[in-house]
Amino acid sequence: MVPFNPIVSTPDGNPQGSPFDEIRRTDDTGEWWSARDLQPLLGYLRWERFEDSLERARVAINNSGQSADLHISRRRENLPGGTKPRSDYKLTRYGAYMVAMNGDSRKAEVAAAQTYFAVQTRKAETAAVAAPALPQDYEEALVALLGKVRENKALEAENKVLAPKAGKWDEFLNSDGLCGMTELADLLHTDVRSLTGWLVETGVFRKQSSQNGGNRNMPRKMYQDTGLFVVKQETKNGWNFPTAYATAQGIDLVVDMWEKRQAA
Numbered sequence: 118m119v120p121f122n123p124i125v126s127t128p129d130g131n132p133q134g135s136p137f138d139e140i141r142r143t144d145d146t147g148e149w150w151s152a153r154d155l156q157p158l159l160g161y162l163r164w165e166r167f168e169d170s171l172e173r174a175r176v177a178i179n180n181s182g183q184s185a186d187l188h189i190s191r192r193r194e195n196l197p198g199g200t201k202p203r204s205d206y207k208l209t210r211y212g213a214y215m216v217a218m219n220g221d222s223r224k225a226e227v228a229a230a231q232t233y234f235a236v237q238t239r240k241a242e243t244a245a246v247a248a249p250a251l252p253q254d255y256e257e258a259l260v261a262l263l264g265k266v267r268e269n270k271a272l273e274a275e276n277k278v279l280a281p282k283a284g285k286w287d288e289f290l291n292s293d294g295l296c297g298m299t300e301l302a303d304l305l306h307t308d309v310r311s312l313t314g315w316l317v318e319t320g321v322f323r324k325q326s327s328q329n330g331g332n333r334n335m336p337r338k339m340y341q342d343t344g345l346f347v348v349k350q351e352t353k354n355g356w357n358f359p360t361a362y363a364t365a366q367g368i369d370l371v372v373d374m375w376e377k378r379q380a381a
Contacts, residue, residue, distance in 0.1 A: 137213075137233050147264045150213045152206035153194060159217065160226035171206055173219040173320065178212070180374050183274045187267075188212030210234065211271045222338045231342070286368045295347055295362035304368070305375050312371075313361075319374060322361075335361055345370055 140154040152171060153164075161167035175185035189212040194205040208216060214234035220227035289296045289304055302309040313334040316322035322334045336346035345367035351360045363371060 135233060137230065145260050145264065146267055148210060150208040150210075151194070152189075152208060152216070153203075155208065155213060155216065155230075158226060159220050159230055160224040161221075170216055170220045174212065174215040176320075177219060178215055178274070180370065180377070181274070182373065187270065188215065188274065209267075209271050210237065211274050218339050218343055220339075222342070286365045289368065290365065293362075295364060296368055298361055298363070301363050301368060301371060305372070315378075316371070321370075321374075333358065335359055336367075340367070 136158050137150075137155075140150060140158070142149050142151065142154075152167070156164060156167045159167065159170075161170075171189060175189050178185040178188055188209045190207045192205050192207050193202045195202050206212075213230075217227060217230035217234055220230070222228065286296065289300050291297070296304075298313060299309045302312040305312060313322055316336075317324050317334050321336060321340055323337050325333050325335050335348055340346050341348060343366075344364055347362045347364065348359050349362065350357060352358075
C-alpha cells in the first residue's frame with residue numbers, strides 16, 4: 118500500500134485535502150481529534166493495540182510536567198441505534214502529535230501523522246495571528262477567552278517538549294552538545310548498567326546485546342526522532358558498535374523521570 122501524503126498544499130501554501138484535516142472536530146474549546154477517528158489513519162486495525170499508544174503518550178505528557186488529561190482526555194462515545202457506548206479519547210493537536218510520536222514507528226501511516234502534526238504545530242507557532250471578530254455578548258467573550266487560554270497552554274506544552282532548557286546541562290555536554298550514558302549515570306549517582314536497564318523498563322530504551330554478548334541498550338527510534346537521544350556508530354579495538362548519547366532535552370526527560378521514581 119502506498120502511504121498517503123499527509124499534507125497537500127494549495128498554491129498559496131495552505132494545507133488542503135489532508136485526511137487529518139478531514140477528521141478534525143471543533144467545539145467551544147477549539148479544534149480536537151477523536152482517537153477513534155485517528156486510529157485507522159495511523160494504521161491500527163485493533164483498538165486495543167492503538168490504546169497502548171494512547172497510554173504511552175499520556176505517560177510521556179505527564180513526564181514532561183504537563184497534565185495528560187488536558188491533551189488526551191477519556192470520553193464515552195454514544196453510537197446510533199441504542200448500541201452500548203464505547204470508550205474514546207478527545208485529543209488536542211499536541212495530544213494527537215504525542216500519540217503519533219508514541220505510535221509504531223514501523224508504520225508508514227504513523228510517520229505521515231508525525232509529519233503532519235509536527236509541520237502544523239510549527240506553522241501554528243510562527244503564523245501571524247489574524248484579528249479576531251469581536252464577541253457579540255459577554256458569554257461569547259468568555260468562550261473566546263477560554264479557548265485562547267487553552268490554546269496558549271497547548272502551545273506552551275509543545276514548546277516545553279521542543280525547546281531544551283538552555284545552559285542548564287552545559288557542564289555535562291561534550292563539544293557536540295551531547296552527554297554520554299556514563300556521564301548521565303554519574304549525574305544521577307548510579308552506574309550506567311542500572312541506568313540503561315531502568316530506561317528499558319520505562320520504554321525509553323529497547324533491550325539490545327553487543328557483539329560480544331553484553332548489554333548495549335539503545336534509545337527507541339521515537340525518542341531519537343524527537344531529539345532526546347542520538348545514536349552514533351563508533352570504533353574501538355577494531356569493533357564497530359552503536360553508542361547512545363542524550364541531548365540537553367534528553368537529560369531533562371531522564372532527570373525528571375528519575376526524580377519522580379526516587380520520590381515514589
